[in-house]
Amino acid sequence: MSAADPAPPCVLIAEGDPWVRDMLREMLLSVRCDARLQVCADGSEALTALASKPDLIIAARELTGLDGLDLLRKVRAKGPGLPFILMSSRSDSASVREALPLHPTAYLSKPLDLDNLRKRLKELLLAVGEQIACPVPPLQPGASLPAFLEQRRATADGGPLFADVQVAIKRALNPQGLNLKVLEEEVRSDPQVTAVLIAAANSAALHREAPVQTLLQALNKLGSTQSMNLILGLTLKRSARLTDPLLAQHAAHFWNLSLHTAEYARSLARMLDLDEERCYCAGLLHCLGDLAVLRCLQEWRLAGGELDEGHVHTSLKDFGAAFGSALRTRWRLPLSLRELIAAIYQLGGGVYSREILAMNLAGQLARLPADQGLEKVAENKTARLLKVGLAQLSRLRKVDNPEVKPREDAKAQVVEIKGEEPPAPDEATPS
Numbered sequence: 001m002s003a004a005d006p007a008p009p010c011v012l013i014a015e016g017d018p019w020v021r022d023m024l025r026e027m028l029l030s031v032r033c034d035a036r037l038q039v040c041a042d043g044s045e046a047l048t049a050l051a052s053k054p055d056l057i058i059a060a061r062e063l064t065g066l067d068g069l070d071l072l073r074k075v076r077a078k079g080p081g082l083p084f085i086l087m088s089s090r091s092d093s094a095s096v097r098e099a100l101p102l103h104p105t106a107y108l109s110k111p112l113d114l115d116n117l118r119k120r121l122k123e124l125l126l127a128v129g130e131q132i133a134c135p136v137p138p139l140q141p142g143a144s145l146p147a148f149l150e151q152r153r154a155t156a157d158g159g160p161l162f163a164d165v166q167v168a169i170k171r172a173l174n175p176q177g178l179n180l181k182v183l184e185e186e187v188r189s190d191p192q193v194t195a196v197l198i199a200a201a202n203s204a205a206l207h208r209e210a211p212v213q214t215l216l217q218a219l220n221k222l223g224s225t226q227s228m229n230l231i232l233g234l235t236l237k238r239s240a241r242l243t244d245p246l247l248a249q250h251a252a253h254f255w256n257l258s259l260h261t262a263e264y265a266r267s268l269a270r271m272l273d274l275d276e277e278r279c280y281c282a283g284l285l286h287c288l289g290d291l292a293v294l295r296c297l298q299e300w301r302l303a304g305g306e307l308d309e310g311h312v313h314t315s316l317k318d319f320g321a322a323f324g325s326a327l328r329t330r331w332r333l334p335l336s337l338r339e340l341i342a343a344i345y346q347l348g349g350g351v352y353s354r355e356i357l358a359m360n361l362a363g364q365l366a367r368l369p370a371d372q373g374l375e376k377v378a379e380n381k382t383a384r385l386l387k388v389g390l391a392q393l394s395r396l397r398k399v400d401n402p403e404v405k406p407r408e409d410a411k412a413q414v415v416e417i418k419g420e421e422p423p424a425p426d427e428a429t430p431s
Helices: 018-031 043-052 068-078 093-102 114-125 145-153 165-172 180-187 191-201 215-222 224-234 245-272 276-285 288-302 309-330 335-343 354-367 375-379 381-386 390-397 406-414
Strands: 010-014 036-040 056-060 084-088 106-109
Touching: 010 018, 010 043, 018 036, 018 056, 018 114, 018 191, 018 224, 036 043, 043 056, 043 068, 056 068, 068 084, 068 093, 084 093, 093 106, 106 114, 114 224, 145 288, 145 309, 165 180, 165 224, 180 215, 180 224, 191 215, 191 224, 191 276, 191 288, 215 224, 215 276, 245 276, 245 288, 245 309, 245 354, 245 390, 276 335, 276 354, 288 309, 309 335, 335 354, 354 375, 354 381, 354 390, 375 381, 375 390
Parallel strands: 010 036, 010 056, 056 084, 084 106
Antiparallel strands: none
16 A cells, blocks of 8 residues: 555445445545445445455444454454554444454544544555546447446436535534534535435434435434535545536536426425425425436546537436436435425326425426416416416516525536527426
């Protein structure tokens, strides 16, 4: 693990929570991009992985099968020299004293202090002044864009970031700690942040009661440090922000559509005495599949693939729905929240709840061209079932969308976006 050793280090990560596991992986690669990683979800798997002779082990104490302390004990039985970072939610003096005779390289309390972790990893994985260059791997000869997207569908990281999370966290910090309400106000317009925090709050490690379905619920469930770690961890991932002007233009369109839908959903929920924040959240997340496709298209271009407007339009049409469905399923977003998202595009058969109808109407209003009247919407089945007339729809349409304002800030972070707004996607195709 030094300049004299040309072989990239092998690092074993053992962590039960999938979101913490992913964050550790991204943190490690941000420090040493050429590291060879073995990522395990339990202690038994990690014990087997010791055969690969890792250069560093990062393990949670609270592992199933074989806990991290026992794993450390077995590693030390073979020799004292292997660096071993032990993480634990148990930071009391008795727990720390129990681990000290086994000489862990570091005993880190959860939620993790990411700055401290990064410092430790640099000390262990890099020589003084050493810098590692990791160019983007080129595409395989003959690779096609549809095949690339089909392969990425099951592993896509989601959409790009729009919020400036560093600024958001700075604004939410005060002498007493992180103000979760202020943080929620700062990042509530970002679909990726919202989806990841809700998914993390519903993970097996935390899910005990009713499912978490709004951003503020997720922040309160995760707590200040874990929320901050997850949000900052998103900035470490590939293509976390779109730098390609063509792709940024399309992303701005889908983000704007998400924000308008979310605002209409919240206004309708307020009018109909429904859960405003749950409806807002569903509206915000409904274009996440399209945004994920755009992020993968940037990866395609960075790897040397050709890309033009036609490729972008076709990719969104063919893969937007599939990416959205795959993300919502893989991240295990609550089924009731997924049902509200699906209702934005179309109503299924059977009896409809008022929330389902409100989301469908919000989608219609958000996609209605500015120069088109509301008569057809008022005559539509959804509005009639909700008993929302033309006068009420007219008042709704006049409601300002304060959440649209952050678009200019985020757009400045990405690129200057120019050109015509791209066409809206097929309303019957969920993403």
